[in-house]
Amino acid sequence: xxxxxxxxxxxQVPDTRNVGKDAMxxxxxxxxxxxxxxxxxxxxxxxxxxxxxxDDFPGxxxxxxxxxxxxxxxIIREGMFRGADDGILLTDRAFAGSxxxxxxxxxxxxxxKIDYDIIIAGRQAIDGDTAQVGPQVAEKLNLPQxxxxxxxxxxEKGRIILKxxxxxxxxxxxxxxxxxxxxxxxxxxxRARNAKLLMKYKHAKTITELQNADEDYLHLYNNRPFLNxxxxxxxxxxxxxxxxxxxxxxxxxKKIENVVLQAKEAKxxxxxxxxxxxxxxxxxxxxxxx
Amino acid sequence: MNNIFVYCEIEDSQVAEVSQELLxxxxxxxxxxxxxxxxIVIGNxxxxxxxxxLPYGVDILYTxxxxxxxxYRTEPHTAVVVKLFxxxxxxxxxxxxxxIGRDLGPRVSSALHSxxxxxxTSLLIGSHEDKKQGKKYExxxxxxxxxxxxxxxxxxINPDCRxxxxxxxxxxxxxxxxxxxxxxxxxxxxxGKYVEDxxxxxxxxxxxxxxxxxxxxxxxxxxxxxxxxxxxxxxxxLYELADVLGGEVGASRAAVDAGYVDHExxxxxxxxxxxxxxxIACGISGQVQHRAGMEESAQIIAINTDPExxxxxxxxFVITGNVAEVIPKMxxxxxxxxK
Ligand SMILES: Cc1cc2nc3c(=O)[nH]c(=O)nc-3n(C[C@H](O)[C@H](O)[C@H](O)COP(=O)(O)OP(=O)(O)OC[C@H]3O[C@@H](n4cnc5c(N)ncnc54)[C@H](O)[C@@H]3O)c2cc1C
Ligand SMILES: Nc1ncnc2c1ncn2[C@@H]1O[C@H](COP(=O)(O)O)[C@@H](O)[C@H]1O
Numbered sequence: 001x002x003x004x005x006x007x008x009x010x011x012q013v014p015d016t017r018n019v020g021k022d023a024m025x026x027x028x029x030x031x032x033x034x035x036x037x038x039x040x041x042x043x044x045x046x047x048x049x050x051x052x053x054x055d056d057f058p059g060x061x062x063x064x065x066x067x068x069x070x071x072x073x074x075i076i077r078e079g080m081f082r083g084a085d086d087g088i089l090l091t092d093r094a095f096a097g098s099x100x101x102x103x104x105x106x107x108x109x110x111x112x113k114i115d116y117d118i119i120i121a122g123r124q125a126i127d128g129d130t131a132q133v134g135p136q137v138a139e140k141l142n143l144p145q146x147x148x149x150x151x152x153x154x155x156e157k158g159r160i161i162l163k164x165x166x167x168x169x170x171x172x173x174x175x176x177x178x179x180x181x182x183x184x185x186x187x188x189x190x191r192a193r194n195a196k197l198l199m200k201y202k203h204a205k206t207i208t209e210l211q212n213a214d215e216d217y218l219h220l221y222n223n224r225p226f227l228n229x230x231x232x233x234x235x236x237x238x239x240x241x242x243x244x245x246x247x248x249x250x251x252x253x254k255k256i257e258n259v260v261l262q263a264k265e266a267k268x269x270x271x272x273x274x275x276x277x278x279x280x281x282x283x284x285x286x287x288x289x290x
Numbered sequence: 291m292n293n294i295f296v297y298c299e300i301e302d303s304q305v306a307e308v309s310q311e312l313l314x315x316x317x318x319x320x321x322x323x324x325x326x327x328x329x330i331v332i333g334n335x336x337x338x339x340x341x342x343x344l345p346y347g348v349d350i351l352y353t354x355x356x357x358x359x360x361x362y363r364t365e366p367h368t369a370v371v372v373k374l375f376x377x378x379x380x381x382x383x384x385x386x387x388x389x390i391g392r393d394l395g396p397r398v399s400s401a402l403h404s405x406x407x408x409x410x411t412s413l414l415i416g417s418h419e420d421k422k423q424g425k426k427y428e429x430x431x432x433x434x435x436x437x438x439x440x441x442x443x444x445x446x447i448n449p450d451c452r453x454x455x456x457x458x459x460x461x462x463x464x465x466x467x468x469x470x471x472x473x474x475x476x477x478x479x480x481x482g483k484y485v486e487d488x489x490x491x492x493x494x495x496x497x498x499x500x501x502x503x504x505x506x507x508x509x510x511x512x513x514x515x516x517x518x519x520x521x522x523x524x525x526x527x528l529y530e531l532a533d534v535l536g537g538e539v540g541a542s543r544a545a546v547d548a549g550y551v552d553h554e555x556x557x558x559x560x561x562x563x564x565x566x567x568x569x570i571a572c573g574i575s576g577q578v579q580h581r582a583g584m585e586e587s588a589q590i591i592a593i594n595t596d597p598e599x600x601x602x603x604x605x606x607f608v609i610t611g612n613v614a615e616v617i618p619k620m621x622x623x624x625x626x627x628x629k
Contacts, residue, residue: 169499250405250451271611
């Protein structure tokens, strides 16, 4: 059994679910520094599916591919602590301002540089909730796609059988490999960090992160290839500059409006018996209830 | 050429609710742009389907009818839509933000290199000036959606690439039939010219669809709970209140994420949109994504311990207090004053 080459597409995202009061600056722009950066939740579900294949098919390798700023190497390490074998950080100013189309273009050009059998993405990233990058990568690589995956039933004879969760039902489908799948939040949660893997990989770094390292660490790094997180720039992939970054993004943000609430004339009440009674009476009288 | 296209979804020979809503929106955009409204429906045994579609004011309906095209599969549907769009060159294409639309839309937009905006809450026509390049654009589609934790509303445009594509969730747009006798044309596509055998590589082995059990969209009263409810057990209070008032229970995403309640009850940008005559928001702060799904309710009651909660500013009645105290009082009053 040779195992499968699996690539997990993962994104580091601002934790938009915990937007505090200091997340907005006085001028109405978003204060990214005030938002913690996390492993996109559904990409963890995606990673778990990859690790399950690795559990079942010895020889399988799991590689995390992420496009983002230098600090996104954090999620590659996080993935390695949970069982991924290695990772690639795709980072370059040329990618800045990418919409989902330019993102999927850059990611698919990077994928053309490596071997893969199964590409696993999360359904969607919580910073935009677009759910577009997975299917767009599939289209660009001319691969079949299976979205909203909740679990893998079987892998055999070059096909993978998957259960999908749809809005109003479930579907079981069989798809030839190579393929792209996107994984739903309803799939099993990702396993926790493993203490041994944490020890093994905690010093894994990208070239950029290596800059201030001391002699001892450099020695270690050079002797332990598993500590080397690949960092690719635009020069490491073949690409058409017109399709990258802002230039390669058909969608443009025309306007951003801070949400200003126009206060209505509301009746303000307390939780006292009297206030609640008044409210209920009024609702009866206006035939809103009753 | 340069018309507006709506991709119509079907399930059991019925055009999906969201598609009917998009046809209605498409009609009004077409009037504004002075162009035609076209629609595409892909499936099997489609005879008579035009009766459900043309009345929305559809000028041309394309059908792709083949037993291999139902149920929906990504690749053959993509192949038909991409080829048809290459031939017809629509300026705007609208899809439902559903399991199907969000699977198909990105694939089509990637193949056509056109922009796609997910989950729009409003679509308008407007102009744009690119000062750097000295270019002026007229009649662009403004694709408007909340973004970034709901603190901002973004207007997205696709100045240069066509079609301008957008997905919209069910319930966001209103549906209304234009004219039951509207005279549109039906064009049957020769399916063999649009798909190849390779497009059917993915096989559906089993499929099980269920009608949604809860109908918060149609409920006259929605009692919604948020993270402030604190627990799944406390949510019982809401079922009780909804039960006595004859309503349904809704929820914020934070409550869904916390496991207090099922996703089907989520109200908001990434849930359902409701317009009940009474919406009671219990322990919900009222971020814009939540409000996007309920602010058109006829009356809103907000129950929140925080007097500054954003939900209060769109409420008709603000109760500053603890849900665990307020809701039992409401139930009690109702029970003692009705029979
Ligand atoms: C792209 C995107 C899409 C989203 N889509 C949706 C969507 O469709 N629907 C949605 O709802 N959200 C959506 N969200 C999330 C949204 O931004 C908010 O995070 C969410 O609505 C907050 O839920 P909440 O009000 O229940 O929780 P919180 O913001 O945590 O608010 C809890 C409230 O409860 C109050 N409270 C606490 N205890 C009590 C008590 N005992 N009695 C009374 N009040 C109490 C608090 O004062 C507070 O106001 C989306 C976010 C993103 C980024
Ligand atoms: N910059 C990125 N790097 C790696 N994977 C990404 C990136 N952006 C999106 N993805 C993948 O695509 C999925 C959908 O993202 P989105 O279309 O942004 O909602 C995510 O869950 C990731 O698996």
